Amino acid sequence: MSDVVTEALRAGAPVETAARLAGLAPRELTRLLSDGGRLADLVAARSKRLSDLSASERSLLRFARSASEALATSEQRLLQQLNRAVFVGDAPLRKTVERFDGSGSLIERRVSEEPQQVDTRAVMWLLERRFQEHWAPTSHQTIDVTVKEDAVRAQRDALLSDLERMASALAARDALVEARQHASTIEDAELVE
Numbered sequence: 001m002s003d004v005v006t007e008a009l010r011a012g013a014p015v016e017t018a019a020r021l022a023g024l025a026p027r028e029l030t031r032l033l034s035d036g037g038r039l040a041d042l043v044a045a046r047s048k049r050l051s052d053l054s055a056s057e058r059s060l061l062r063f064a065r066s067a068s069e070a071l072a073t074s075e076q077r078l079l080q081q082l083n084r085a086v087f088v089g090d091a092p093l094r095k096t097v098e099r100f101d102g103s104g105s106l107i108e109r110r111v112s113e114e115p116q117q118v119d120t121r122a123v124m125w126l127l128e129r130r131f132q133e134h135w136a137p138t139s140h141q142t143i144d145v146t147v148k149e150d151a152v153r154a155q156r157d158a159l160l161s162d163l164e165r166m167a168s169a170l171a172a173r174d175a176l177v178e179a180r181q182h183a184s185t186i187e188d189a190e191l192v193e
Contacts, residue, residue, distance in 0.1 A: 002063050009070035012130060036064020075131050078123055085118035
């Protein structure tokens with residue numbers, strides 16, 4: 001399982017795809033990587049010694065380190081392609097092949113030039129999606145909030161005024177209900193007499 005996952009990650013596959021290739025649920029692989037990462041952090045911070053880890057924890061730690069290295073290799077490969085495209089451009093890639101005989105003497109040397117065309121947009125697209133935490137474009141918005149005291153006071157006063165009107169309306173309603181009850185009591189008393 002470990003080799004399948006690390007090779008898939010090294011090739012540039014997302015964690016979900018690597019999990020499926022290894023026959024794991026994506027959440028399970030994410031949990032394993034997270035747990036292994038926590039172990040790696042503890043060992044790196046010397047909060048836990050490697051010798052104190054159980055065999056399964058050491059195995060998990062090796063797996064997490066291997067997967068982390070595979071992700072870094074994948075990112076590095078994309079960066080190398082991007083750097084080559086940006087700094088070298090479409091210059092051909094010179095390839096030299098040499099053959100030697102049994103005594104170490106050079107028999108043949110072939111030099112070839114292969115065209116090298118890298119679509120920088122495609123490489124950036126891969127970086128932005130595969131390694132979002134480092135390469136995805138970010139937008140920063142600044143919100144400037146200025147509170148003016150006069151506006152706040154005016155709003156407060158309007159709310160207080162509304163509350164006073166509601167309180168007056170409730171008091172009037174209560175008085176009306178009380179008057180009706182009193183009138184009803186008087187009517188009932190007159191009927192009894």
